[in-house]
Every structure is written in structure tokens, then in C-alpha cells.
Amino acid sequence: MRAAFYISDGTAITSEVFGHALLSLFPMEFDHDTISFVETVEKAEAAKIKINKAAKRTGMPPLVFHTFVNNDIRKIIDSCDGVIYNFLEHFVAPLEKELQLDAKPTAHRTHSIHENSYDYRIDAVNYSLANDDGSNVTNYEHADVILVGVSRSGKTPTSLYLALQYGIKAANYPFTDDDMDDLTLPDFLKPHKKKLFGLTIDAQRLIDIRGERLANSKYSSARQCRMEVREVEKLYKKEKIPFLNSTKFSVEEISAKILNETGLQRYKY
Amino acid sequence: MRAAFYISDGTAITSEVFGHALLSLFPMEFDHDTISFVETVEKAEAAKIKINKAAKRTGMPPLVFHTFVNNDIRKIIDSCDGVIYNFLEHFVAPLEKELQLDAKPTAHRTHSIHENSYDYRIDAVNYSLANDDGSNVTNYEHADVILVGVSRSGKTPTSLYLALQYGIKAANYPFTDDDMDDLTLPDFLKPHKKKLFGLTIDAQRLIDIRGERLANSKYSSARQCRMEVREVEKLYKKEKIPFLNSTKFSVEEISAKILNETGLQRYKY
Numbered sequence: 431m432r433a434a435f436y437i438s439d440g441t442a443i444t445s446e447v448f449g450h451a452l453l454s455l456f457p458m459e460f461d462h463d464t465i466s467f468v469e470t471v472e473k474a475e476a477a478k479i480k481i482n483k484a485a486k487r488t489g490m491p492p493l494v495f496h497t498f499v500n501n502d503i504r505k506i507i508d509s510c511d512g513v514i515y516n517f518l519e520h521f522v523a524p525l526e527k528e529l530q531l532d533a534k535p536t537a538h539r540t541h542s543i544h545e546n547s548y549d550y551r552i553d554a555v556n557y558s559l560a561n562d563d564g565s566n567v568t569n570y571e572h573a574d575v576i577l578v579g580v581s582r583s584g585k586t587p588t589s590l591y592l593a594l595q596y597g598i599k600a601a602n603y604p605f606t607d608d609d610m611d612d613l614t615l616p617d618f619l620k621p622h623k624k625k626l627f628g629l630t631i632d633a634q635r636l637i638d639i640r641g642e643r644l645a646n647s648k649y650s651s652a653r654q655c656r657m658e659v660r661e662v663e664k665l666y667k668k669e670k671i672p673f674l675n676s677t678k679f680s681v682e683e684i685s686a687k688i689l690n691e692t693g694l695q696r697y698k699y
Numbered sequence: 700m701r702a703a704f705y706i707s708d709g710t711a712i713t714s715e716v717f718g719h720a721l722l723s724l725f726p727m728e729f730d731h732d733t734i735s736f737v738e739t740v741e742k743a744e745a746a747k748i749k750i751n752k753a754a755k756r757t758g759m760p761p762l763v764f765h766t767f768v769n770n771d772i773r774k775i776i777d778s779c780d781g782v783i784y785n786f787l788e789h790f791v792a793p794l795e796k797e798l799q800l801d802a803k804p805t806a807h808r809t810h811s812i813h814e815n816s817y818d819y820r821i822d823a824v825n826y827s828l829a830n831d832d833g834s835n836v837t838n839y840e841h842a843d844v845i846l847v848g849v850s851r852s853g854k855t856p857t858s859l860y861l862a863l864q865y866g867i868k869a870a871n872y873p874f875t876d877d878d879m880d881d882l883t884l885p886d887f888l889k890p891h892k893k894k895l896f897g898l899t900i901d902a903q904r905l906i907d908i909r910g911e912r913l914a915n916s917k918y919s920s921a922r923q924c925r926m927e928v929r930e931v932e933k934l935y936k937k938e939k940i941p942f943l944n945s946t947k948f949s950v951e952e953i954s955a956k957i958l959n960e961t962g963l964q965r966y967k968y
Contacts (some may be wrong), residue, residue: 432798441955447716447809451766454792454809455802464965466955493797497720513797520789521721524751528762528782533724540723541951548949555856562828578857587824588857594950624930680817682810686710686735696733 433482433484433492434460437477437507439500441541442466447515449495460493468498474506485511499535547697550597555695558593561601562586570601574671574694575604576622579629579647580658580697582639584676584684588629591681592688597697607654615669627688628666628673633659635677702727702753702761706746706776708769710810711735717786718764729762737767743775754780768804811901813833816966819866823966827862830870831855836887839870843963845891846871848898849927850918851908853945853953857898860950861957874931876923882930884938896957897935897942904946 434453436445442464453460463484465477484492494512496503506516522533538588542548554574561569563586570576575592577585577600585602592600605613619626631639633656640650648654672691676684689696703722705714711733722729732753734746753761763781767773777783791802811817823843830838832855839845844861846854846869854871859908874882888895902925909919917923935942941960945953958965 441951443715443951443955444720448715448720448786451713451717451809452787452794455768455787455791455804456794456798457803458798458800464955464958466959491797493794499724515790515794517717517786517790518721518724521784521786522724523719524782525725525762525784528760529725529726529727531727534726535724540720541949543947543949543952545949550854552950559831561856569757586828587821587863590824591863594856594860594863641937678812680810680812680814681821682710682712683812684883686712686733689733690735 431459431461431480431488432490433488433512434464435463435477435481435484435492435494435496435512436464437468437494437496437498438466439469439498439503440466443515443541445495445497448497449493449515452495452515461488468503468507471502471506474503478506478510479513481507481510485545497515499533501593547597550697551594554593554597554599555590557599558589561599562589564603566601567616569604570618570622570625572599573601573603573622574599575688575692576619576625576629577627577629577688578605578619578662578671579673579676580605580631580636580662582636582643583629584681585629585680588676588684588688593684595685596694597687598694605658605665607649607658610658610661613665615665623669623671626669627692628662628671628672629676630659630663630666630673630686631675632677700728700730700757701759702757702781703731704746704750704753704761704763704781705731705733706737706763707735708738708763708767708768708772709736712810714764714766717766718784721764721784722762730757734739737757737772737776740771740775743772747775747779750776750779750781765932766800813921816866817922823862823866823868824859826868827858827870829949830868831858833872835870836872836885836929839887839891839894841868841893842870842894843868844870844896844957844961845888845894846896846898846957847874847888847931847940848942848945849874849900849905849924849931851905851912852898852900853950854898856950857945857957861956864954865958865963867963874927874934876918876927879927879930882934884934892938892940895938896961897931897940898945899928899932899935899942899951900944901946 438445492512517542589600592598636655705711707714761781858869858871860865905924
């Protein structure tokens with residue numbers, strides 16, 4: 431299998447996203463390897479040896495995605511037996527010209543604790559955890575958004591993603607069986623109605639997900655799942671709560687759609 | 700302020716990472732805007748109007764980072780009053796030649812629910828939440844890694860990041876004051892010693908963080924924080940538990956370092 435390396439002097443997250451976006455265009459499999467924190471000439475030499483070994487083993491030059499700005503290290507990586515894809519080099523000069531400003535490359539520019547947004551993000555994670563699953567209904571004045579929906583409709587992973595990635599304080603509240611008789615908005619949510627965002631899910635998908643957790647239960651029964659989905663969707667429409675169906679979407683997509691619809695301020699790009 | 704747009708037919712996460720990596724090289728501020736899910740000609744026209752308005756407002760062509768593969772939509776965006784940076788175009792042709800394979804662009808290639816790793820990631824988030832903060836010490840046989848450390852040394856955000864981003868089941872267990880008299884490894888951790896990874900933190904940083912939560916308490920006192928840090932570091936060394944000091948690192952960096960040191964398999968690139 432063709433080897434693909436993602437290399438950087440930091441986390442290599444940028445190199446991974448860059449390489450993954452390109453390789454996902456090709457209908458073939460790759461053997462992925464990330465080499466992060468290549469901050470010294472010695473580590474660069476070790477990375478080069480690793481790449482060259484993969485070239486020998488596979489009989490094909492590995493694809494090497496990197497974003498080095500330090501010349502000494504870059505030269506070592508560029509001299510390996512792989513094919514180099516350095517996405518910075520095509521764009522830095524045009525951007526320098528456009529901005530009439532020289533690029534000032536420093537190590538660890540992105541994904542580091544020095545990003546302005548970092549403390550917001552950690553605060554948001556702590557907030558979202560403390561306000562997960564209706565565990566604290568008295569604290570919603572500090573929320574940026576409150577996700578609502580039935581159990582297993584995607585609220586918790588989405589809340590955590592919004593917090594970790596964007597620094598958004600996302601609480602979530604589950605509508606449970608007890609609420610379902612003539613479902614109305616609980617009193618403690620009413621003052622925060624503008625922050626509510628609803629999730630819903632196809633009943634069949636809900637039956638499947640709940641069945642994996644608790645097979646042969648009322649919780650996972652077709653009748654119960656259909657009723658809960660019907661009730662929450664009726665509530666969203668009646669109360670004009672914006673909502674989306676999470677069935678076919680990843681947490682990244684759900685989060686991006688929520689940002690789109692609400693115009694919520696994000697603390698990180 | 701110069702406007703920067705990140706545009707895509709999906710989440711635009713790739714465009715954001717790409718643009719952010721480039722702009723972070725320049726010591727100036729930008730006014731960021733993401734336009735996601737531009738899947739139709741109509742939405743592309745609306746995006747173009749938004750970019751052109753920003754051009755008028757700022758008197759400077761906005762910087763437009765995109766990754767469109769659909770030609771109809773791309774042409775509309777490319778005809779706006781901004782400067783276009785399309786990072787795919789420089790790399791697709793060389794990669795096609797190298798792989799001797801035509802690129803097969805489809806929408807939503809990355810960050811979608813169709814990625815193989817998606818279910819692993821959601822399972823891992825559920826596992827990490829259920830095994831956060833020592834809440835379930837009988838379930839560690841399913842962990843990929845168990846983070847240990849004193850309260851507020853970064854275990855929880857790191858566990859969640861490892862789960863959400865990489866599909867790694869990361870439990871975490873806090874050493875608390877009760878454990879601190881002659882700190883030894885609790886019996887329930889001993890069978891899983893190979894999965895342990897320790898976090899530590901500079902005592903002064905710990906004093907600051909705990910002080911924000913509970914000022915003037917034993918928990919946040921200099922004496923207590925110094926003692927706890929000293930005890931856990933002694934334990935890590937005695938038990939040969941790999942560990943790192945989280946003080947100067949982001950969750951992304953801590954996670955990347957843990958992956959580096961442990962060689963844990965990640966389910967997503």
C-alpha cells in the first residue's frame with residue numbers, strides 16, 4: 431500500500447487536514463503515518479530515515495505532506511526518497527504580495543496554547559460538561575446555545591465539539607419520556623428560548639441506536655421512538671425553535687450547520 | 700480590517716485550517732467569515748454578493764480560501780471581487796500523475812458521517828464521558844489509554860479531544876487528596892498499567908487554575924498543589940509511567956504528544 435506521511439514541527443494537524451483533503455479525492459487506500467514535533471535537525475534526520483524505509487518496503491516513493499517553514503529542517507525532509515507536497519510554498523509569496531507584508535514564520539503557529547482562543551475553549555469544555563444532559567438547569571444564562579432533543583439524537587457529542595473546537599458554551603437538555611405527555615417547553619427553558627436549538631433524528635435510526643444500548647426495552651421500542659420524535663418536532667414547530675435532523679450528518683456537519691443558522695460567534699478559526 | 704472568507708460545499712473546516720495556517724504567518728488581524736454548505740449555484744451567488752459587499756466596505760479585495768471541486772460553483776466564487784486561494788488546484792494534477800489515477804471529486808469528502816472512522820469516534824466520546832474523572836473504575840479493559848494526574852492537570856479536555864478527533868477511548872482517573880499519603884497505584888489500575896499515561900503541571904499554574912475555581916481553599920493552596928505535583932511525579936517515576944507536563948501545551952499538542960509516545964492507533968486522519 432502506498433505510504434503517506436504527515437510531518438510538522440508542531441502537532442501536524444494542518445498537514446493531516448491538508449493531505450487528507452487531497453487523498454480523499456482518490457479512490458484508493460493509503461498507509462498513513464504522522465510524524466509530529468519534528469523540531470530539530472536530529473528529528474528531521476530520523477523522519478527522513480523512516481520515509482526512506484517506507485520507500486524501500488513498498489517499492490514506491492511515499493507521499494510526504496508537510497508545512498515546514500524552518501529551512502534547515504525542510505531541506506532534510508525535502509531530500510528524502512518521497513514525493514514532497516508543501517502547501518505553504520505555493521501561497522506564501524502571493525499572499526506576501528497581496529498583503530504587502532513579509533511572512534514571519536515561527537514554530538507552533540497554530541493549534542498551540544498561545545492562540546487567543548485557547549482559554550475560551552477550555553472554559554467552554556468545562557461549561558459544556560457541567561451542563562450536559564440537563565444536569566444543571568439553573569445555569570443557562572451563561573450558555574451560548576442550548577441544544578435540545580430526545581435521548582441519542584446527537585446532543586452531547588455536538589455540544590463537546592462546539593466547545594472544544596470553537597469555544598462555544600453549549601449546554602444540552604434532553605426531552606425524556608416523563609416530558610412526553612403533551613410535550614411543552616419546561617419553565618426553566620422559557621427565559622432562554624432564543625438560545626434553543628433542536629435536534630431531531632429519523633425514528634428508524636433512533637430505534638437502531640437505542641437498541642444497541644438497551645435492546646428489547648420500552649426506550650428502544652419502535653412505538654416509543656416514533657412517538658418521541660413526533661412530539662419534539664411538533665414542539666419545535668409550535669415554539670418556532672430552529673432545528674435540524676442529525677441522521678445523515680457528522681458532529682462536524684451538525685456543528686457547522688448550527689453556526690450557520692444561529693450566527694453564533696466562534697472564538698477560533 | 701482585511702476580510703478573509705473560508706468557503707466550501709461542506710463544513711469548510713478544511714478551508715479554515717488551510718487559510719488559518721497561511722494567515723497565521725502574517726502579523727496582522729483579519730476579519731474572518733466562514734460560509735459553509737455552498738452546495739448550489741444560488742448559494743454560490745449569495746456568497747459572492749457577501750464577498751463583494753466586504754470588498755466595498757473595506758476598500759480592499761477580501762482573501763477567499765476555498766476547496767471547490769464542482770466547476771459551476773467554483774466559477775461563480777472565482778468571479779467575485781476577492782483574491783482566490785484554492786489549495787486543491789496546485790496539487791491535484793501532480794498527485795494524479797504520481798498516483799496514475801484520476802481524482803474523483805465528490806462533495807462532502809471529509810468531515811462527514813460517511814468517513815469510516817465516524818462510528819468509532821462517537822463510541823469513543825461516549826466511552827470517554829462515561830469514564831471521565833474516575834467515575835467508573837471497573838471498565839478500564841475497554842480503554843485505549845487511561846490518563847492519570849491531579850485535579851485540573853488537563854485530563855478531561857485531553858480525553859475528549861482524543862475521543863472526538865481520533866476515535867481513541869480515553870478514560871481518565873484523578874489522584875485526589877485522599878490518595879496522597881504515600882501515593883501508590885490503586886489496585887484497579889494495576890492490571891492496566893501499560894495503558895496509563897500521566898499528566899503533570901507546574902505547581903504555580905495549578906495554584907492559579909484551582910484558585911479561579913475555589914479561592915482560599917486547601918484545594919488551591921500553594922502547599923497542597925506543590926505536594927500533589929511532587930507526589931504524582933514521584934509515582935510516575937517509580938512506576939515507570941510515561942508522563943508529560945501539560946503547562947505550556949494545548950489539548951491538541953498534549954494529544955499529539957501522547958499519540959507520539961504511545962503509538963496508539965488512531966481511527967481518523
